[in-house]
Amino acid sequence: MHRSLKHLSEGLTLVVILALMIVVGRWVTTAASEVAQAFATATPTSEPVILSSVLPAGTPSPMVSPSQAPTHFPTPTSTSTPSPTSTPAPTSTSTSTSTPTPAPTLTPHPPYALPAPSLILTTTNSTPHPFPVPAPMPLVEQPGDVINVLVLGSDQASAKSVGRTDTIVVVSVNPQLPSISLISIPRDFYAWIPSHGFDRINTAYSYGERNDYPGGGPGLFKAAVEYNLGIRIHYYALVGFDDFIKIVDALGGVDVAVECPLSDTFPDPESPSGQTDVDWLPGIHHLDGKHALWYARSRWSTNDFDRNRRQQQVLRGLYRQVLTLDIIPKIPQLWGVLNETILTDLGLDELLYLGSVGSRLDMVNVKSRFVGRNVVQSWTTPNGAYVLVPYYEALGPLVEEALSLPASARALQPAFRVDVWNATPYDGLGHVAAERLRWEGFEVVGVGSADGTYPRTQIVDFTTSSKGSAIYRLMRLYRRVEGDVVSQPTQGSPVDFRLILGSDYDPCVATKVQWYPGSLVTPTPLPPAAP
Numbered sequence: 001m002h003r004s005l006k007h008l009s010e011g012l013t014l015v016v017i018l019a020l021m022i023v024v025g026r027w028v029t030t031a032a033s034e035v036a037q038a039f040a041t042a043t044p045t046s047e048p049v050i051l052s053s054v055l056p057a058g059t060p061s062p063m064v065s066p067s068q069a070p071t072h073f074p075t076p077t078s079t080s081t082p083s084p085t086s087t088p089a090p091t092s093t094s095t096s097t098s099t100p101t102p103a104p105t106l107t108p109h110p111p112y113a114l115p116a117p118s119l120i121l122t123t124t125n126s127t128p129h130p131f132p133v134p135a136p137m138p139l140v141e142q143p144g145d146v147i148n149v150l151v152l153g154s155d156q157a158s159a160k161s162v163g164r165t166d167t168i169v170v171v172s173v174n175p176q177l178p179s180i181s182l183i184s185i186p187r188d189f190y191a192w193i194p195s196h197g198f199d200r201i202n203t204a205y206s207y208g209e210r211n212d213y214p215g216g217g218p219g220l221f222k223a224a225v226e227y228n229l230g231i232r233i234h235y236y237a238l239v240g241f242d243d244f245i246k247i248v249d250a251l252g253g254v255d256v257a258v259e260c261p262l263s264d265t266f267p268d269p270e271s272p273s274g275q276t277d278v279d280w281l282p283g284i285h286h287l288d289g290k291h292a293l294w295y296a297r298s299r300w301s302t303n304d305f306d307r308n309r310r311q312q313q314v315l316r317g318l319y320r321q322v323l324t325l326d327i328i329p330k331i332p333q334l335w336g337v338l339n340e341t342i343l344t345d346l347g348l349d350e351l352l353y354l355g356s357v358g359s360r361l362d363m364v365n366v367k368s369r370f371v372g373r374n375v376v377q378s379w380t381t382p383n384g385a386y387v388l389v390p391y392y393e394a395l396g397p398l399v400e401e402a403l404s405l406p407a408s409a410r411a412l413q414p415a416f417r418v419d420v421w422n423a424t425p426y427d428g429l430g431h432v433a434a435e436r437l438r439w440e441g442f443e444v445v446g447v448g449s450a451d452g453t454y455p456r457t458q459i460v461d462f463t464t465s466s467k468g469s470a471i472y473r474l475m476r477l478y479r480r481v482e483g484d485v486v487s488q489p490t491q492g493s494p495v496d497f498r499l500i501l502g503s504d505y506d507p508c509v510a511t512k513v514q515w516y517p518g519s520l521v522t523p524t525p526l527p528p529a530a531p
Helices: 014-030 032-041 201-210 216-229 244-250 289-297 304-323 331-341 348-359 392-402 429-439 471-477
Strands: 147-154 165-174 179-184 190-193 197-200 235-239 254-258 262-267 275-280 283-287 342-344 366-370 376-380 386-390 417-422 443-449 458-461 485-487 497-501
Touching (some): 147 348, 165 216, 179 304, 179 392, 190 201, 190 386, 197 201, 201 216, 216 235, 244 289, 254 289, 275 289, 283 289, 283 429, 289 304, 366 392, 417 429, 429 443, 429 497, 458 471, 471 497
Parallel strands (some): 147 235, 458 485
Antiparallel strands (some): 147 165, 165 179, 190 197, 235 342, 262 275, 376 386, 458 497
8 A cells, every 4th residue: 555655754743853852861871061162163054964964983873774674683782882982192392382272061951930921812713512511621731940841743844844743742851860751642532622613623723824823833822732631831833754765764773663563655856666565573773864764653553642652762762872982063054954944932041951851861761651542532523523532621631641751750769670581582572571571660681591481460568568569560460360470588688570571471561551540531421423
């Protein structure tokens, strides 16, 4: 089946801006003096600089065959990071030299004041509404220094073209720990859009632009998120998709832990037939830019909920990849790239500050949450559109939990430590399980192979107290029963739990576990679907 590349790549550059934010932070923390000097000596230019041009000399370009899909189950190899070579001290000389002018100091600092909230207009159009107008969601309480950024991916090649925003992620940054919460909102979320009425939330930006809403498209989208989810948005960033493949390739590709089998056919001008079939089986896959795009955008055999999960997988993988690079700071050029390709109200000061926060981030303190099936119900509008109507009673608690600190930080204790033993025939599955555990807030201390065979996956519990134990979270994550748990309380054990993957291990099961505090409320009955 042919599908346009534009359709497949809508919104994917969500990953680009967040990865670039981390790049900036990495530069600031590793070479602040070079950055300051670069600003002092930079020659203004209107030409955008692509990311590959700011990589240090000698950085290998990724060599990827365009006609081949990534190899199934490549065994991850441990690669040590080379220590930087010390620079010899200059030899003292009596020759007089001129004193250089000190470069300006570049110190990231938090915003002096966060932007004022978006205006929420109560007027609406004259079209009859299928539901009563909902009350605005109460604002979630957050510390005063938390910064919420709305990252939007357009279905257009350029962010400057008004289109629909088919990737919607709220990035909530708590700078003190630091921690980050990612909340994906499905594009078909049926929202009350101020000044307009009910519609898919991905239309808010275009309505704001066309109807001169205060603050334009960004202003209306911020207002819609605050009204429907109770999240005050401070900044936004909107990107098209043209640069995604180029940036992933410039970073050397990305490692992704594929948890569920995924098959699709994609238009591919580099293939003799004009298209390429791909089949990803569970395992660790190294993806170049083109395959990363396809992996994150595929919907043929899945849905928007699963696609949101895969987009966050690619984002996390790029974050890890960026942290391994030793990039020479060229922020002035990078800032030119951002201004050319991204629409945002983040200034350079705010971007530098967020980057510095990102450089201190431990991945165990990154939470991924999704507005998924447990808090929305599908419905067909009177004009025949498929939408997802929220259970507001369930949506509020999900958002509140998503924006709270990670459990280990709230309890002022380290994350539970887990080692993984792989007893399956496939080398890659141990690392797939480890990645899922990290998503769930566990610290993975090692991945190894088990001796012998295990028909069923087992959990060995080394903890000496049941108070606050994570055993039930692990059992739910892997659908284990009491008989699959082996209790071995050991004082001073270097790990709290051991996960032994047996022959019945299915990594896709964990992706179906949805967070919700308690039993789901009974939804309000919806009008009959349109015939």
